Amino acid sequence: MTSRGAIDEAKKGSAEVVILALIEHESHHGYEIAKLIELRTDGDLTFTLASLYATLYRLEDRGWIKGRWVEKAGQRRRCYYRITEAGRKVLARQREDWSRFVAALGQVAGVKYA
Amino acid sequence: MTSRGAIDEAKKGSAEVVILALIEHESHHGYEIAKLIELRTDGDLTFTLASLYATLYRLEDRGWIKGRWVEKAGQRRRCYYRITEAGRKVLARQREDWSRFVAALGQVAGVKYA
């Protein structure tokens, strides 16, 4: 997986809020989350699978998400994650923080959000 | 210096574009740049001085900025930085990239830029 230019730097720290948002309303498994991120941002934002799984384990350790293993015939086993109540609070907070950060960046660095 | 919540994570990688933007039109020395960032973002975005100087040296190594030492009576010596031609190109590119990243984040994570 490749990503583009300075987005390599920009996206540091964004994995958490992105993942939490994606499993806010429906549960998804790791591989699916990676594909969704890529799809919904037209490839502007991607995370390597290794990073993504590491992040999922971290979020689960913190109690912000909860995984459930599902085994189906004709499929490799998958772990479906959903957000927890604690996770919802964190998500709300992170959205505010990111929003404030983006505003600050516009102010001081002239980054326009088209 | 303290910073607020998830902005700790968010801001990773943002120092470069912020510094380049601040010395786009006029030269500033390190300490001044730190104060400007804090001032212009109402304290939402800050960098510790140690990080800031490290970043300045890195940017100069890459040829994106150029420092000039100024000694004045009644003042500690200061290094004033200005952006280079190469730096201007990088700044333009980083603004585009950050803009695209912010759009992606709004799309996939529901981050609203007020």
Next chain:
DNA sequence: CCGGTATATATAGTTCTCCTGCATATAGGA
């Protein structure tokens, strides 16, 4: 039926940016 691609998860080791803590140095006010 055999090999390649897509799906799906997992670990190890590395890189990069920012951090804290410490050190140095000068000017001005209490």
Next chain:
DNA sequence: TCCTATATGCAGGAGAACTATATATACCGG
């Protein structure tokens, strides 16, 4: 004289992303 603000600099470490590699299954073409 001591404390604060100004101003720069280094050493060591934390954390989140990366690459590379390993494992395992389903599906499709030749």
